[in-house]
Amino acid sequence: MRWGQIRARHGRRIGSTAASASWILALCIGLAGWQGAADAAPPSPKGWILVDTETQTLSVFRSGKLVERFRNISIGRGGPSLDRERGDGTTPLGTFRINRIQPRSRYLVFFGIDFPRPEHARRAFNLGRIDADDYERIQAAFAQGEPPPQDTPLGGQLGIHGLGKSSSRVHETLNWTQGCIALSNDQIRRLSRLIRVGMRVEVR
DSSP: OOOOOEEOTTSOEESOOOGGGGGGOOOOTTSSOOOOGGGSOOSOOSOEEEEETTTTEEEEEETTEEEEEEESOBOBTTOEESSOOTTSOOEEOEEEEEEEEEEEETTEEEEEEOOSOHHHHHHHHHTTSSOHHHHHHHHHHHHTTOOOOSOSTTOOOOEEEOOTTSOHHHHHHOOOBSSOEEOOHHHHHHHHTTOOTTOEEEEO
16 A cells, blocks of 8 residues: 555545645644754653554553653655655654644644654664765764754654644645654644654654
8 A cells, every 4th residue: 555645435545536625735844843962852851652663653651651642643645655755745764752842833732843863863874865974963963962964865853743734634635744744733732742852752
């Protein structure tokens, strides 16, 4: 099954988007201004987040128990990928940390993740997708507790956000982001009460 964007009745997306739907694609890359080293993730707080790209759900766990599950989320229009590159519209798979919170965003609220991580850099370098300089910059940022560079071929500025003034109808039928994880405005407000900087995010 190709990762297209049309959601079936049971909540999954199937098929492929038509070119005529391109006008509805809202970019999440660049929606959150990078806030610098002061936003590097501190020791992890209790609780973690699971983003299931197959069931299109986001779940919050604490002390081994499910706290809340958000259904019918949207991911990147290119689907999930271990080999994300800038501009391909995919949502990177892996384990991340929330490293910054932007409470006023074009998409209501933005929770940034620390992509690309060293494991993504290592894989991309081994595949020849980034050069030694970019690889070393990403590795050095994590070694120094700083945010990773966002200007490599792997891209960046990814996270979890709401809709803002974007169409809820589009959100209910399409995977529409450029790689971010999108929730409805009501869902992102509820998530805001549960999420903290440093929280682990697993995207599977």
